Amino acid sequence: MELLAALTLGLIGSFHCIGMCGPIAIALPLTHSNWISKILGASIYNIGRAFTYGLMGIFFGLLGKGFKLAGLQQWVSIVMGVIMIISVLFPVVLRNRAQLDGLINKLVSRLKKAFSNLFKNHSYYSLFLIGLLNGFLPCGLVYMAIAGAVATGEVLNGAMYMVVFGLGTLPVMLSVSLIGNLISTRFRNRIRKFIPVFIVIIGILFILRGMNLGVKYISPKLNKTNNTEMKMMH
Numbered sequence: 164m165e166l167l168a169a170l171t172l173g174l175i176g177s178f179h180c181i182g183m184c185g186p187i188a189i190a191l192p193l194t195h196s197n198w199i200s201k202i203l204g205a206s207i208y209n210i211g212r213a214f215t216y217g218l219m220g221i222f223f224g225l226l227g228k229g230f231k232l233a234g235l236q237q238w239v240s241i242v243m244g245v246i247m248i249i250s251v252l253f254p255v256v257l258r259n260r261a262q263l264d265g266l267i268n269k270l271v272s273r274l275k276k277a278f279s280n281l282f283k284n285h286s287y288y289s290l291f292l293i294g295l296l297n298g299f300l301p302c303g304l305v306y307m308a309i310a311g312a313v314a315t316g317e318v319l320n321g322a323m324y325m326v327v328f329g330l331g332t333l334p335v336m337l338s339v340s341l342i343g344n345l346i347s348t349r350f351r352n353r354i355r356k357f358i359p360v361f362i363v364i365i366g367i368l369f370i371l372r373g374m375n376l377g378v379k380y381i382s383p384k385l386n387k388t389n390n391t392e393m394k395m396m397h
Contacts, residue, residue: 224321
């Protein structure tokens with residue numbers, strides 16, 4: 164259920180990613196003569212992004228593991244769900260969208276200038292590094308995915324959650340890298356309207372998960388083995 168949520172968040176959220184990462188994806192040095200090499204290069208760039216997300220997942224999964232060992236996993240899941248819902252209902256940061264887009268464009272522009280050598284280099288290694296650095300760009304959807312990684316309460320699960328989220332963005336971002344901004348703004352805006360709805364749904368699922376209702380897949384009983392072992396050690 165967690166990985167399915169991560170994959171769907173990546174798939175739907177990738178239409179938002181076009182505005183954020185699209186300029187970088189279009190500017191990739193994909194000057195190879197055949198389409199197979201171009202597809203491989205664009206895929207390596209996106210794998211670089213997923214790799215960064217995986218590193219984030221390890222860190223935040225470890226943080227979630229700490230909460231789990233402290234017996235706070237249920238509360239963490241509920242809090243992460245509430246944060247997701249609040250971010251949609253009270254989007255204070257997104258009130259001035261024009262200003263935000265301007266900041267994003269400036270950030271992308273500076274990133275391209277700072278790593279101009281990578282864009283001049285046509286090697287697969289450079290494409291991987293561009294994707295790796297691209298993964299660190301500030302993004303609201305990534306923050307939502309991070310909240311999910313924390314709620315997993317496990318290092319491996321957190322890493323897998325973030326990697327699957329990154330792979331979910333692959334189809335759209337790969338298309339942008341190869342064909343340019345093919346998807347119309349009108350279509351993107353229609354899809355983006357569903358993103359807040361889906362984030363609320365994920366938030367509700369995390370809240371239900373934390374409530375420990377004993378409902379299979381949605382709110383399963385959490386394993387209390389770790390807590391029992393810790394008590395026996397004392």
